[in-house]
Amino acid sequence: MTFMQNQYDIIIIGSGVGGGTVADELRQYVKKGLKVLILEGGAYRKKEHFNQNERDMSSIFFNKGAFFSKNMHIGLAAAKTVGGSSAVYTGVSFRPPASVVQKWKTEFGLDFLTDEFVENTFLDIEKKINVHELPDSFINDNNRLFKQAAEKLGITVKNLKINIKNCQQQGFCNLGCTVGAKQGTLEVQLPDAINDGVELIYNAWVESIGENTVKFDIREAPEMSEPNVEKEGSYEIGAKVIVLAGGVMQTPALVQRSEHKLKLKNKLVGRYVTLHPVFNLNAVYQKTITNYEGFPKAYYIDEFSDGEGYYLETSFYYPGITSKNIPGYGKIHSEIMKKYDQMMSILILSHDPSEYHNRILIDKKGQAVLDYAIHPEVKKSLIKAIRKAATIFFSAGCTEMIVPGSQKYLLTKMDSDRLYSLITNSKLIFEQTPLSSAHPQGGMRMHKDAASGVVDTNGKIWGTSSVYVADASVFPSSTKVNPYETIMLLATHISRQIMKTHFQSLIS
């Protein structure tokens, strides 16, 4: 039970990967008297509230899972719930590539990323949340066929690492795990933090902040979630330190809503957003395959990362989202969907550069707006990746598929040797087949120089004395891989710097 006070030492806004990591890092000091509060705008849904129904569970996400860019070329998925997007992530666990860490050090001045800090922090994180490769018993047909087909083509396939414990192989990771097997913030860091005295208030949407004040509304708890413990209404409370962890869409929006109170004028707020744009492709295998058991994702290919600009990963999604991912509509589309239980699936994750014009801004009501244009080089990469994925599907024995960028709507086996002429740049029209993103990064870029970034290398917003950011928005550029481990790495560093700077007396 929470009894909200008027003054805290630290208020964390957002309980996702970044916010949960900060809470976990701070809980040791709560025992020594540090007062920490988490304000989460989403509802508190525990494992018993997830029901594996696509329509019901869309309420976990901002905009029901599709927050579209202004040009409608890409739709972003991010969760608004206790645990943030960790409540719906798949648990694919990557450390950032060494080249990315090096770039962040040399180009942006993130010197704290020493080999020792990076290695030790990841070892601690991975132990705590049980990151491991999947045993053979978790490999279903989709994954097995992908590996066999790619290897037949001479492509190296690697094992993904996943952070699960006692997984029941239900496959509904992205709608919330009904058995709490995913070792995300919802299941691990937040319960630990709350147990040690960190307070959590949910359905508490933060409208604005000042240097030491937070203004928020507690809203009605939605159906299928925990009831509120505090009265609904508007509040303003104080904190010595504020940590923003609302994610890439919402942290820059909150800062822009608060610019006046913070006396902040930095034209880089919201800029340099990257989205790790995704196509999920499906193809039909000759017979029914076992995607309803095992784990949805087991393998990846990084061989084309440097030369062609993308990773391929295995994946498998639910009927509603699969019908959206398959381009077009009408009879052929519905005939393909009838073969859902015969489908293989491959996820293309493309590397996008960080560009000044790609940004989060706010509309007149203060709501986040995404202004993002696909870079022409990313479009070229996507074409190469679609051709590659189609080649793997045919090598696996698939007989038909509908893919973006193809001159011919339904591709069959007879087309397998002319994919290069059929799948072309001019036919890839994003208005018709929008991309997706679940890995947004940037917007509150970390940089050692005030003129070139929004937060300093401790995570503090340049120009403020006590407002920090600890989520994916501080990434200076794309990690090129699934980002949650990297968010945890940076949030761990930022938490330690907050303690050293503001609460040194509690560190012994």
Ligand SMILES: Cc1cc2nc3c(=O)[nH]c(=O)nc-3n(C[C@H](O)[C@H](O)[C@H](O)COP(=O)(O)OP(=O)(O)OC[C@H]3O[C@@H](n4cnc5c(N)ncnc54)[C@H](O)[C@@H]3O)c2cc1C
């Ligand atoms: C479907 C899906 C699958 C994914 N799979 C993977 C994967 O397998 N591996 C991987 O590495 N990554 C994955 N990701 C990405 C990963 O989950 C995110 O990168 C990560 O959660 C981002 O962390 P964050 O702290 O920046 O924000 P989040 O985890 O999104 O947390 C932000 C929280 O802040 C709250 N908030 C925002 N604004 C306010 C406000 N104004 N007031 C109060 N609260 C607010 C939000 O409600 C939310 O709960 C996936 C994401 C999705 C959506």
